[in-house]
Amino acid sequence: MKADTNDKALIIGVQQRDQKALYALYEKYSGALYGVIIRMCKDSGLAEELLQESFLKIWNKIDQYHPDKGRFYTWAYRIARNTTLNAMRKESLLIQSEDLSVYKDRKEEEEPWDVQRLNGQINSLEPHHRQAISLVYFQGFTHREAHEEMGVPLGTFKSYIRQALKQLREGYKITGCALLFMNHWLGL
Amino acid sequence: MTKEEAIEQGYLEAYLLGELDSEKMEALESLLSRDLGLRNTLNTLEADFEKMAMDNAIEPPAHIRENLKKAIEQPKVRLPYRPDLWAAASLALLFAITAFSLFLRWQSTQEELEILQQDNLFVRSELEEIRSKNLEQEVILERVASPEVVPVFLRGNQRLTSFKIVAYLDEASGQVWINTADIPSPPEGRSYQMWGDVDDHMVSMGVVKPEGDWQAMTYLPEASSLNVTLEPEGGSEEASVDQLLAQTIIP
Incomplete structure (x- = not known):
């Protein structure tokens, strides 16, 4: 990832219509958002359009972002997620009037790689915890849809999410400590 | 919560x-x-x-990123400068202005034409009326000029010396024709009335209307004289002999 930039200054810049500030936010967050969008829609062409659309919305709606209510990434993620879900709903309506087998063939040809492959700390989770997190955070499922997808009661599913987040927290804490130790040991 | x-x-x-x-x-x-x-x-x-x-x-x-940059930096859509396009646009504008101007003129002409048509109708109506009146007067003139019609001259007495009228007695049509063009207007609230003396009794022949036209009065074959009196406006049932203005014995 690129070097950390001061989000607050960049957001003020975007609010003042500074295009460079937007491009800096794009440099910092486009990969994370693109990772979410493409895992949700499973179509790289559509994902590219949706990423651009999401950043245009960020540019046009930046005044609606309030830093005291949460991090910039969380706000941008919601925009990207809603934009993608809306596009998928529209595409789903179109597919209903087309030959579904042709559509599936086309998608398989376009996306030969596994977009569902996850990286980082999430891979240290137990499979059912990993799946729960993946469904909700990377595939755009609501809790209700996700528990049906996994075939477990809603309460159990919520419990999976809580346990998964707790384990992730532990994992990031350890990684953070390890990085701190290494930096200290390397004299950085 | x-x-x-x-x-x-x-x-x-x-x-x-x-x-x-x-x-x-x-x-x-x-x-x-x-x-x-x-x-x-x-x-x-x-x-x-x-x-x-x-x-x-x-x-x-x-x-x-490049597409995003273009989308954000892209200025508002403007028509590129192309001489042929601008010439076409200019011609279209000129055509639109000319068409609009012609439309306004056409509308104005249309309104004028409507006014003229209305005027024409009015003039035609007037003309018809005049023609009809002329025809009527021609007929009356022809009639009074007939040797069968007897003209009787009535001249005002000392009460109204300016009163002069000629009555044409037309026994064949049963009418008396008078031309009121030269008689003075009666006083306010009064009317001239013509009478025939039939067996010493005054019989009304009609109210004289000083409108400058020929007027038909009732013909009384037994009348021995023609008389004109000044009566209350609209005429009276009985002649006001003390208001006699003119009298002529029928020959």
């Missing part, structure tokens, strides 16, 4: 994803503003969420 509910029911995660309805969102935000511990939990959750997203970032193709 309590802190325990927010954690146990997964409201914090749902809030993060933007899935909470407005009522629950307001309740949670209110709780977050009061509970620093819960706010810290959410902050940690957000930070982990972001780290997880960064771990799973996928570098987008470079052209998306």
Whole structure:
């Protein structure tokens, strides 16, 4: 990832219509958002359009972002997620009037790689915890849809999410400590 | 909403994803503003969420950034300068102005034509009336010129010396024709009335209307004289002999 930039200054810049500030936010967050969008829609062409659309919305709606209510990434993620879900709903309506087998063939040809492959700390989770997190955070499922997808009661599913987040927290804490130790040991 | 509910029911995660309805969102935000511990939990959750997203970032193709740049920097759509297009646009504008001007003139002409048509109708109506009157007068003139018609001259007495009238007695048509063009107007609220003396009794022949036209009065074959009196406006049943203005014995 690129070097950390001061989000607050960049957001003020975007609010003042500074295009460079937007491009800096794009440099910092486009990969994370693109990772979410493409895992949700499973179509790289559509994902590219949706990423651009999401950043245009960020540019046009930046005044609606309030830093005291949460991090910039969380706000941008919601925009990207809603934009993608809306596009998928529209595409789903179109597919209903087309030959579904042709559509599936086309998608398989376009996306030969596994977009569902996850990286980082999430891979240290137990499979059912990993799946729960993946469904909700990377595939755009609501809790209700996700528990049906996994075939477990809603309460159990919520419990999976809580346990998964707790384990992730532990994992990031350890990684953070390890990085701190290494930096200290390397004299950085 | 309590802190325990927010954690146990997964409201914090749902809030993060933007899935909470407005009522629950307001309740949670209110709780977050009061509970620093819960706010810290959410902050940690957000930070982990972001780290997880960064771990799973996928570098987008470079052209998306370029497309975004073009979309943002693209000025408002303007017609490129192309001489042929501008010439066509100018001609179209000229045509539109000319057409509009012609339309206005056409409308104005149309209005004028309508006025003229109305005037023409009025003139035609007037002409018809005049023709009809002329024809009528021609007929009367022809009639009074007939040797069968007897003209009787009436001259005003000392009461109204300016009163002069000629009565044409037409026994064949049963009418007496008079031309009122030269008689003075009667006093306000009074009328001239013509009478025939039949066996020493005054019989009305009609009210004389000084309108300058030929007027038909009732013919009395047995009348021995013609008389004109000044009567109340509209005429009287009985002649006011003390208001006699003119009298002529029929020959």
